[in-house]
Amino acid sequence: MHSPFHPDYNPMIRKMESVFDLSDDERQALQDLPMQVAVIRADQDIVREGDRPSRSCLILSGFACVYKMTAQGKRQIVSFTIAGDIPDLQSLHLKVLDNSVATLSPCRVGFITHEDLHDLCSRYPRITSAFWRETLIDAAIFREWVMNVGRREGVSRMAHVLCELIVRLKAVGLVDDHACDLPITQSEFADALGFTTVHVNRILQQMRADNLIDLKGDRLNVPDWSRLKEVGEFDPTYLHLDNDQAAA
Amino acid sequence: MHSPFHPDYNPMIRKMESVFDLSDDERQALQDLPMQVAVIRADQDIVREGDRPSRSCLILSGFACVYKMTAQGKRQIVSFTIAGDIPDLQSLHLKVLDNSVATLSPCRVGFITHEDLHDLCSRYPRITSAFWRETLIDAAIFREWVMNVGRREGVSRMAHVLCELIVRLKAVGLVDDHACDLPITQSEFADALGFTTVHVNRILQQMRADNLIDLKGDRLNVPDWSRLKEVGEFDPTYLHLDNDQAAA
DNA sequence: CGAAATCTTGAGTATAATCAAAAACGGTGG
DNA sequence: CCACCGTTTTTGATTATACTCAAGATTTCG
Numbered sequence: 001m002h003s004p005f006h007p008d009y010n011p012m013i014r015k016m017e018s019v020f021d022l023s024d025d026e027r028q029a030l031q032d033l034p035m036q037v038a039v040i041r042a043d044q045d046i047v048r049e050g051d052r053p054s055r056s057c058l059i060l061s062g063f064a065c066v067y068k069m070t071a072q073g074k075r076q077i078v079s080f081t082i083a084g085d086i087p088d089l090q091s092l093h094l095k096v097l098d099n100s101v102a103t104l105s106p107c108r109v110g111f112i113t114h115e116d117l118h119d120l121c122s123r124y125p126r127i128t129s130a131f132w133r134e135t136l137i138d139a140a141i142f143r144e145w146v147m148n149v150g151r152r153e154g155v156s157r158m159a160h161v162l163c164e165l166i167v168r169l170k171a172v173g174l175v176d177d178h179a180c181d182l183p184i185t186q187s188e189f190a191d192a193l194g195f196t197t198v199h200v201n202r203i204l205q206q207m208r209a210d211n212l213i214d215l216k217g218d219r220l221n222v223p224d225w226s227r228l229k230e231v232g233e234f235d236p237t238y239l240h241l242d243n244d245q246a247a248a
Numbered sequence: 249m250h251s252p253f254h255p256d257y258n259p260m261i262r263k264m265e266s267v268f269d270l271s272d273d274e275r276q277a278l279q280d281l282p283m284q285v286a287v288i289r290a291d292q293d294i295v296r297e298g299d300r301p302s303r304s305c306l307i308l309s310g311f312a313c314v315y316k317m318t319a320q321g322k323r324q325i326v327s328f329t330i331a332g333d334i335p336d337l338q339s340l341h342l343k344v345l346d347n348s349v350a351t352l353s354p355c356r357v358g359f360i361t362h363e364d365l366h367d368l369c370s371r372y373p374r375i376t377s378a379f380w381r382e383t384l385i386d387a388a389i390f391r392e393w394v395m396n397v398g399r400r401e402g403v404s405r406m407a408h409v410l411c412e413l414i415v416r417l418k419a420v421g422l423v424d425d426h427a428c429d430l431p432i433t434q435s436e437f438a439d440a441l442g443f444t445t446v447h448v449n450r451i452l453q454q455m456r457a458d459n460l461i462d463l464k465g466d467r468l469n470v471p472d473w474s475r476l477k478e479v480g481e482f483d484p485t486y487l488h489l490d491n492d493q494a495a496a
Numbered sequence: 497c498g499a500a501a502t503c504t505t506g507a508g509t510a511t512a513a514t515c516a517a518a519a520a521c522g523g524t525g526g
Numbered sequence: 527c528c529a530c531c532g533t534t535t536t537t538g539a540t541t542a543t544a545c546t547c548a549a550g551a552t553t554t555c556g
Binding site: 050066068070071072074075076078090093094095096098099122125128129132133135136137138139140142143144145146147149150151152193194233235237238240242 | 314320326338341342343344347370380381387395400442481486490
Binding site: 402446447450 | 543553
């Protein structure tokens, strides 16, 4: 579609086009952006807290996460990242990384130098805006997570994160009929929700018993989407998807 | 200092200059930015979740906060904002606000139209970068708060937020010798930390008993800064202050 | 001085953590 | 195809952190 060479070459461009009307020039410039592609196996750090990277990473496929560690060695995942996301885009303007990014499943990752990104931004102000906007949505997700972890408990907290994942995955075409791949372990959910693995396990059992979710292995199915949204108090406004096909 | 008319007219410019070398043109353009100034009393919403604002607000003096409400009516404060901050700068690129901003103390607030901000950015790309950077630091603070609320408990969680406040206040010159004004109630701390008011009260008593803080009324004094940092596991990297005078 | 807001206290309860071990699963190699 | 290994999930019992409810003390401010 967007690249003459590879049908779904660049999910970032697709994401941008769902909000923005790119001119031919702008689209071409994005497609011409040099990118070093690597395949990275599961559970590997892509970048680490303290790094001073000279490039950013675009997730082309697979699941990754942004996380931080407390001084006591506890991990907190602060967001999940999926195809089309650039989890360390902030390093374009903040020299030192204050978080790490790790794969959760095998990932295809495209590395783009800051130099090339800066060139692109200086030539196309609307692309600057689009990138800026992406980082603002990341911030909105962090805000929502603060509330989720601070003010929701057990089942509700888990339901909310699942709702977010489904809506975001749907926006990039990775959900079929309320079912999707979800290669996230209970221990990883625990690190995202501020729980222990044991507690996540008990929450999931309860949700299965209530027929809220059908989660087995890497596969999630949602039998009753509106009930899951209700339990998770989920309102997708904060994802700023604009084309509301995904928010339904 | 920065304005010929009013000695500390615009703390935003001071903040920017602590990181960036502004040209005379750029500084002048910032000073000429039209701004409607209002004085707002304590505990008032400045903007509300769901608003579609056509301007952003610069906190000139006083304390405010960014907050969200759960469907069940619980409040979560996701960050404190102080002089020099523009807590809703994201509305420049995200049409609908996904959070509210409220005063905690009486505040002087400057409203700047998005039109003027867009003009400024289109004429001065480096100012675009500076604003973008500000929003990226906001995001870094949200990330840190997710970790704080998700993975630290009691005294440690409270200590961390106090450390952040002190370092940020010091960066804008509002700390004298590890003491500062802090017009934040225990109930507001509770909403920021994901605790109840009662629990915050007990935490503060414990911290006072341990001589970690001297907090009475609106005044905070820190007898032993390095111990408070240690208890709160505080590392200021995520604030990206760059001129590290404040981080000491 | 008096009313409202804020802070404090106590007792009982709930949610989630901890620790330890067993069961189930998924992939690998013989 | 099956046995084996490491990972992930599950279970049970106990403990800890934080919540709830309710009331009383103190502070703030008009």
